[in-house]
């Protein structure tokens with residue numbers, strides 16, 4: 487784990503702070519921010535000279551350094567002033583942390599330049615600063631990497647918003663770490679330990695079911711996937727009651743497949759290592775729950791994580807086998823590599839049967855087809871409730887985490903019906919694979935619970951580097967969207 491834990495702020499002037507790196511901003515029309523102008527005067531106009539000579543254009547992410555007697559001044563390009571919205575502020579924050587890491591600076595004082603925006607957003611600034619500070623270096627010495635950022639102090643700004651942004655970004659960094667850990671580290675047991683750690687830090691009830699209890703509960707689909715591996719599976723339930731007797735609870739369900747070999751329908755060897763990311767759905771649930779455990783919002787939330795490996799062994803489930811899920815529906819397993827929908831079938835039917843929910847969301851690296859359709863930039867969504875889907879889209883607009891809706895029309899739903907069981911875990915061959923996944927899951931959402939499925943097989947990892955994104959690996963995408971949707 488390596489990222490800045492908290493962004494703090496101070497009311498003191500910059501000259502009374504002792505950070506080595508002072509950060510100010512410049513917009514694309516070459517207009518310096520308020521503190522930028524002050525520092526320019528302090529440095530005898532050297533910044534405006536650079537700008538006049540065209541060496542400082544204010545393009546987003548452009549970073550130039552200047553030198554005072556005992557400190558380095560970083561001027562960060564902020565882009566066009568009229569487009570300096572939350573996402574631009576977040577990107578600027580990310581660029582600052584990345585510039586600091588590259589130049590091996592560990593203590594920063596940052597102008598609250600979001601005050602220059604029509605809509606100052608200190609939460610976005612803190613999110614960008616923390617997310618940009620993230621590196622995954624747990625498993626190597628990394629002598630060349632340079633030191634981590636130790637402190638970032640914002641001059642002025644809104645302290646509660648900065649703290650909130652830090653906590654939310656901390657949840658995203660937790661999800662990135664869990665996603666990046668290989669399958670022999672981020673095991674179902676490790677996910678259960680994380681859930682217990684989060685639950686132990688506040689009043690959150692955490693229940694962990696072991697293999698035998700999972701079977702006793704009638705979760706035959708999870709049992710079926712887990713029977714090919716010796717690694718103990720876990721069914722994790724986290725219950726946060728921040729509004730007892732108030733609103734109905736909301737459920738978050740995350741696919742916690744800690745390594746997906748495909749099972750007997752084995753995957754090709756090339757890039758099979760990427761299947762360590764197959765638990766990124768569960769990492770979203772843990773990231774949100776961690777933020778909730780600290781921010782303690784007034785709502786009720788249930789996190790559910792079915793977790794196992796999908797391996798091949800003497801006991802492994804075979805193509806053609808029929809499994810019975812928690813809600814009693816039988817599933818013909820035509821491809822053991824379509825295992826995510828199997829373990830989610832039990833989790834969705836468990837939580838929608840046992841709780842009267844406001845709504846349920848599930849997050850899953852479910853289909854390679856969503857990567858073909860949308861690449862790494864966007865999450866595929868589909869669901870049963872137009873209003874909830876619109877709210878998801880509205881939150882997506884706010885947080886910059888792109889979603890795209892697929893239709894869950896009747897024709898597609900027919901395609902997961904089986905001739906010898908209630909449903910089958912494949913749709914129509916290679917056609918409309920992402921929708922087939924959603925159509926299958928819909929069979930396990932009980933009690934007409936409003937539900938939206940997030941297929942994060944592309945967006946959870948491997949995205950081209952964003953200013954506040956990781957260089958490579960897990961992204962922690964849609965955690966911020968979910969927190970916005972929850973109204974936190």
Ligand code: BES
Pocket residue numbers: 746748764821823824825826851852853854855857911912919943944
């Ligand atoms: N975990 C995979 C989906 C996946 C693919 C995630 C690429 C991340 C990157 C999932 O379990 C899977 O194997 N899906 C199959 C479904 C098919 C057999 C219907 C797929 O997409 O090929």
Ligand code: MN
Pocket residue numbers: 746748822823824825826
């Ligand atoms: Mn699979």
Ligand code: ZN
Pocket residue numbers: 743746764823825826851852
């Ligand atoms: Zn999978």
